[in-house]
Structure formats: structure tokens, C-alpha cells
Amino acid sequence: MQRCLLLLICLAVTACGGGSGSSGGTVGLSERPSNTECLAFDPTAEVQLTPIAPSLSFNAPLLMLPHPSLPGIFYVVEQGGVIHRLDLNTQTRSQLVDLSATYSLSECNECGLLGMAFDPAFASNGFIYLSLTENTNGMTSFVARFESTDNGQSLRDDGAGGLDRTNLLEQQQPFSNHNGGHIAFGPDNLLYVGLGDGGDANDPGNRAQSLSTRLGKILRINTDGSPANNGVSGSVPEIYAYGLRNPWRWSFDRDTGDLWAGDVGQNQFEEINQITLGGNYGWRCYEGFQRTNNSCSAPASDPIAPVAAYGRSDGISVTGGYVYRGNNMPALRGAYLFSDFGSGTLWALERQPDDSYQRRTLLETGRNVASFAEDRDGELYLITFSGLFRIDPVNVDVELPQRLSETGCVQASAPWQPGDGLIPYTVIEPFWSDGADKTRYMALPNGTSVSVDDSGDFQFPRGSVLVKHFTLSQRLIETRLYLHNADGSWSGYSYQWNDAGTDAELVDGAQDVDLGGQVWHYPSAGECNLCHTAAAGFSLGLETLQLNTDFTYPGTGRTANQLATLAGIGVLGQPPTAAQRERRLTPSRDDTASITSRARSYLHTNCSQCHRPGGTSQSGMDLRFTTPLAQTGACGIVPSNGDLGRPGAQLLSPGDAENSLLYLRMVADQASRMPPISTLQVDTRGALVIADWINQLGSCN
Helix, strand or coil: CCCCCCCCCCCCCCCCCCCCCCCCEEEEEECCCCCCCCCCCCCCCEEEEEEEEECCCCEEEEEECCCCCCHHHHHHHEECCCCEEECCCCEEEEEEEEEEHHECCCCCCCCCCCEEECCCCCHHHHHEEEEEEEEEEEEEEEEEEECCCCCCCCEEEEECCCCCEEEEEECCCCCCCCCCCCCCEECCCEEEECCCCCCCCCCCCCCCCCCCCCCCCCEEECCCCCCCCCCCCCCCCCCECCCCCEEECCCCCCCCEEEEEEECCCCCEEEEEECCCCCCCCCCCEECCCCCCCCCCCCHHHHHHHCEEEECCCCCEEEEEECCCCCHHHHHHHEEEEEEEECEEEEEEEEEECCCEEEEEEEECCCCEEEEEEECCCCEEECCCEEEEEEEECCCCCCCCCCCCCCCCCEECCEEEECCCCCCCCCCCCCCCCCEEEEEEEEECCCCEEEECCCCCCCCCCEEEEEEEECCEEEEEEEEEEECCCCCCEEEEEEECCCCCCEEEEECCCEEEEEECCEEECCCCHHHHCCCCCCCCCCCCCCCCHHHHHHEEECCCEEEHHHHEEEHHCCECCCHHHHHHCCCCCCCCCCCHHHHHHHHHHHHHHCCCCCCCCCCCCCCCCCCCCCCCCHCCCEECCCCCCCCCCCCCCCCCCHHHHHHHHHHHCCCCHHHCCCCCCCCCCHHHHHHHHHHHHHHHHCCC
């Protein structure tokens, strides 16, 4: 079946801006058009996501695991230090512990409370193990043992206002990233611990290959913290396997005992590995199946190749999952399910008759998948920053139309024209799309409306479709559709126009096509949600900051404010607040406007979908237009993921664009360029705006 394919990297964020308030109190459309055709079916996948505890919200949940013996009881681990005891039977929760009230947890994108495991003998000893990073003699990773005397309702205190805690393992971290932190008991009842290589893109010591450090390893210890009988030759007896960059979520196959791990790549490939005792998995000499350009000592042993690897067209940060052993989805039994934190794509890795593995897309979730969970029956769950979900089967499998003219989103006889019921819109500050011009439309199911959240993001009803045409030199080259599915996920579809401009065909996978001298990138399905993040409200450009401008509606010829028009025709369930009506972005190309407002508007559109709280970036920056500069986490901050060969460079160095990665990444080569997707052409004008803004800054205030 043809799956959801599209880049959506910039689906709803581009266009000409301008204008300000409403024009004489009028609206641009007389009434809301009726939509009955645009993708008037439910494109589904092999699986769907069913929300669990939908009335409860969680703050950066990183892990969920079942109680060892009580059905329906799960523990949800938040990065900030809170562990919730979730009862799915009653849809209620209580708090097991808040570690931030007792310990100085490290605060960074890859720090905090990272792992939890129950002792195999929990029923008799009550032991619970936690993995966390603390500010102790610098940032330090700990694996510590705690005790519950009430079957997992609370943790025992030490009688002095703290918790009864025994540290089993302690590792100082040289940098704030690549901490790993996952812990789990294996079928041998020993505790396995995953640690990243400690960060630093240069890593002159090649820590992952060194057998004299725990960094970049899977460790195995006894429940008292002593090394297990690992037998790996080296000075660190806890090492079970090595050569890993940042193992993010791994699990044991409950049938075979095999250990499967996702290992986050650098800038080329994400890996799925089967971890074995003494195995060397190649980093930083190998990434995926390829030798890297990193300086690294010769591997201590021949590296073990990954079971599977995927590149940047499919995602940016792998999230390891589980081998499915449940009963609800028989066709997937024995397949390894995993995802990507950036793209949210859910894959199955299936063994073939020749013992190779083939990767298959199950669903474009459109969510930041932090980890998987497995219940007592072997059914699987997704833990995302936008909710907790069970992975369930679906019973309907619908083919997408191969031709754009068959979707109902355009006129069948003139597919360059919008279909009935589509509402045109524009944005103030466009997302850079290699110089292409765009026209945009939205389609809502009849009888529904859009809500606007406190940040001004539009929240669309399920069944909504966003449509965008791309043109280069007045030639139609691509049309993208972005659909809000019945299960709450978003899916992207891309159609490539034929040379005659008469129709467009559904794109199958990533493609680079020479269009008369300029290469145009048609991204794969996995790239859709790398920028259309849950943190940014998925639709990106459809927010009050972008739509608070005048627009001349082609159907009526009237010029009116878009927010007033959408409220007037009933598309917005509630009109925007007074504050939302007053705020708007500034076109970065408006040379008469403030350079600060122009630059911050550009960063908001092109960068903030990932660089914001809850976003997918490894950086802690918040580049939203509404965030004061001193609070963006960029100004005066040393980069944690490489300096592009500029020693002493900062993310943003006031007065010095040439030593500011915020600017340098915009003009860097393809592998290091930001935004990372579909920017084959440098946005020289946008880069100049950012450079001029940085150069005139006197300080971070």
C-alpha cells in the first residue's frame, strides 16, 4: 500500500506577508464554504494510536513501565524528576516521588531522571532502581537503589527528611549531552545500564572505543553494584558491550532474551543493534554501515554492523522499542518496533528468510516518541511529549489516490485550482523553501471549527486537510497535503507535477529532481514531522502571529484581516484574544522594519518549531518570537554539538556573526546546515538579516 509520503517540512508556513489590522471591519469571505470532497475518506495505516489516560497531562515523560504484578498499574517517569503511579483501571494517578525536591537534578535536554527498573524480586524486597544525572562534583550520572515498603505507592525515607538511597554506580559526565541513562533487568536477573559517550563532537579520546571508561557502553552489574562476570578485556569490569554513541532505549525480547538497542547517530545514520556480550558497535569509527571521517583510534575489535540503519531523510534521533510478542496484532508478532524522536515514524523491522531484516513503515505518528513500553501481556505503548498511547490494529486499509486530481482537494479537471470548500490563507513570514513560491489552503470537515490555544497555535479538528502548491519560476512543481487523521496523528503526502502541468503523481520516498537547473528535494514520509512538531502545534504557520495580516481573497476580491475573516465565518470557534490580535510577526524582507523584529520573526518561522520547550532539538534553545533574547538559551552559550571548526564560537555571540553558530549553520554545507531539511539552496537574504542583527547586538540584554 502507498503510505503517507511528504515532507511537510514547511507545509503551512510560507508566503507573502504584509498588512496589519482588519480593513474597515469587513471580512474577506461572505460565508464559510462547504467541504465534502477533500480526502473525504480515512487514510489509515496498519496500526493506530489509542490514547490512554487522555485526561491527564505529563511534563516531558521519558519512560513508562508496568507494575511487576498489578494489572493496569503503570509508572510514568518525567525528566524533571517526578514519577507518577498511573492506574488505567480508574484513570487516576498518584505521585510515587518527586526527586527534584530532594536532589539537585541536572537541567539540560539530555539530563535529569532518565531510567527506572523494578528488581526481579520486587515482591519480596521492594527494590526500585533509578538512573539520574545530578550536579555533584560537576554533572554526574548515578544508578541508585531505593526501596518501597508499600508495593510501589511510595519510596522509603531515611528518617532525616530524605530518601533511603544506595548508589550502585557513579559516572562523571564531561558534557551535558549523550548521557544515555536507560536501565533494565535482563533475563539473567542482572542490571544493564546504558551510557552515552559523554558528548563533544570532537571527542579526541574516542571514549566509546576505550575500555578504560564506562562512557559509550552497555554495562552489566549485580544488584549490589558489583560488576557481573562480563569478561571484557579492559580496566572497567562493568563493560558488557561498547562502541555506542548514545544508546536511547533498549529492551530484551521476552521470548528469546535478545537485547535490541537504538543508537543515536551523529549527522548521517541512526542504528538498530543487537547487543551481545563483548560486542564492539563501531562508534566513533563507524556510523551506520559506513566508516566515518572522525579521527579515531583503530577499533579494539572488528565492529559488529547494525541490524538496520536509516539516514536523515527518515529521522534525526532513533528511539529503540521492543520485539512485539503480544496477541492483538498477530501480523506483527516477532517484529521489532521502533521509532524516531524527530519524525515520529513508527517502523517494524522484520526478519526475512535469508536472515536479513527489512524495515517497514507502520504509521506516521507526527509525535515526538521518547520511548516505548511493554505491558504484562506483551502489548506495546508509545510515550510521547504529547500524550501516552497504546499501539492497536486497524481494520481498514485505504489506498491514497495516485493522482492529485483524484483527491478531491483540487478541481478534478483543473487540479491547479482548489477544490470546493477550501479556504485560502497566507502567512506573514515564509519558511525558506529553496526560493519556491507557495499558495495555501485549509479544508475543515463540515460542522467543525478550529480552536486557538494560549500560544496562538491553531488546533484543527480531525479530518482537516492543509494544502499547499509550490511553484518555481511560475511552474508548478509540487503539491503537499497534510491530513489530521482520525486517531489524532498528522500525515503528510507529496505530489509531483508532470512537465505539462496537467496533474501530479504521489511521490514514493525521497527524491532529488533537477528542475531546469535547480535540484528540488521531494522528501520521504519520515521527514514530514521533523519540523511539524507536536511542540509547535503540528501545522506551524497556522497561528495568530502569522495570520494576523490582511489578505486579498481571490473568490471575493475583498482585502481583510485573516483572523477577523476566519472568526467571522465561523472557522474559529472563539475569536482570538485582544493580546493575540495585537501581536504579529514582521516580514524579514521589510527593510523599513526593526532589524530585531525581522530577525526574530525569521528564527520563529524557520527554527522555533524544533528549538523550543518540548521540541526535537538536542540544543536547549528557545527561538520563539515571544521569548526574550536573554531567555532563549542561545546568547553567550557555548555549543554542545560541535563548533563548525570555529574554536570559541557561541550559539549567538553578540556583535560577532562570524563566530555565531546561529548564522554559521545557515550558510554551512549541506550536512551541517539549518534548517536541516530540504534546504539545498542557502537562503542568502535570510542569512544576511540574521548576520546584520547579530552584528548590531551589544549584549544579551
